[in-house]
């Protein structure tokens with residue numbers, strides 16, 4: 001099998017170290033479906049346009065389709081691939097590892113259909129070919145079945161389910177990780193729903209810009225054949241063709257954008273994971289992960305660890321690294337294609353795989369956890385979560401907010417010394433604490449204002465944690481979930 005596409009000009013053999021170092025087959029072989037699909041359409045176009053004889057185009061297409069069928073059924077065996085560049089390229093007695101997926105597909109084709117196969121690469125370069133493959137891959141990875149958008153929606157669905165089931169539990173809301181004001185658990189969970197919703201929009205937006213077909217750009221300058229770029233783009237499901245051949249072969253904006261969007265998803269998942277880690281500690285005990293989604297310790301028999309959530313948190317760093325790697329690769333590259341650009345794929349694949357794994361882990365981890373709502377309510381009853389509302393009560397009765405803030409601060413200090421809650425104070429104690437002139441502002445209805453349910457319910461404006469706005473929020477989130485998929489809306 002011919003494993004090089006460019007032997008003619010060279011008298012000497014390529015050094016093993018260079019062959020290994022530049023080899024991309026071990027990671028770009030996963031583009032095989034896209035590579036075959038794009039090659040089939042390209043060959044058809046060559047035949048239709050009379051660039052190669054029609055019957056040779058047909059033989060090429062039949063050969064590529066047979067390769068696809070044989071790969072799908074497992075009849076065709078993949079050449080072995082090393083797992084790192086060091087292990088790429090087999091030893092002296094074994095066949096060489098192909099340089100990349102494009103090389104392998106063409107070699108397989110020539111094996112099957114002979115000379116006709118050598119016409120496939122007419123009016124094409126690997127520089128535009130790899131760009132079409134990667135764009136096709138990205139569309140499927142983000143918006144296709146089993147892709148990122150689907151996995152994001154599954155996690156959103158779990159959040160909505162939990163919000164329906166336990167949503168009206170009162171828990172402490174935090175600022176600075178200090179108990180601040182009571183919130184509904186559902187409101188807290190749905191905060192992540194909206195982050196993920198923005199993530200979906202970003203993915204769709206990225207795909208809109210990536211949706212241009214680069215084929216026909218050739219190596220860099222376009223090709224001197226009457227190619228029908230529009231037809232190729234339509235056949236491959238692109239909405240348009242790229243505008244500039246130099247840009248088309250060297251642009252990796254869409255990879256950087258996808259990596260940015262995936263990084264933002266990981267940043268969100270990492271925050272969620274951090275809360276799971278915190279909440280499953282004995283100090284919080286707001287949640288208990290199911291045994292299936294926890295791990296043990298090799299030395300401490302009592303341990304039940306949230307390793308999965310910790311890894312999601314940790315892997316955020318890895319995806320940020322993928323983004324930074326590609327940004328750095330592209331910075332300072334002169335036009336047009338440079339081999340540096342081959343470095344985009346491992347980063348992109350790694351980020352997609354990591355995000356998919358994290359989403360697919362978190363969804364069932366949350367769905368199967370025990371949500372200890374009694375612990376949340378207990379935690380909410382300490383920590384003076386109703387202090388702001390006592391101040392608001394005084395404001396409603398006419399006191400300026402700053403004075404009310406001061407008076408309630410005194411009341412809190414008094415309670416801390418006494419070891420009690422604001423609602424445990426007597427009417428007289430409360431009156432004494434706000435000061436002589438204002439004592440009559442405090443009436444028995446103050447105890448209603450201090451009840452946590454009423455503190456929550458008082459937040460009636462849309463977007464707040466109150467029961468009514470929360471029910472509306474939940475309905476809005478549920479109905480969004482029912483709507484279409486990323487890239488298909490508009």
Ligand code: ARG
Nearest residue numbers: 024100126127130339341342
């Ligand atoms: N494997 C390369 C890449 O991923 C595509 C091949 C282009 N190579 C070349 N020498 N022009 O970018």
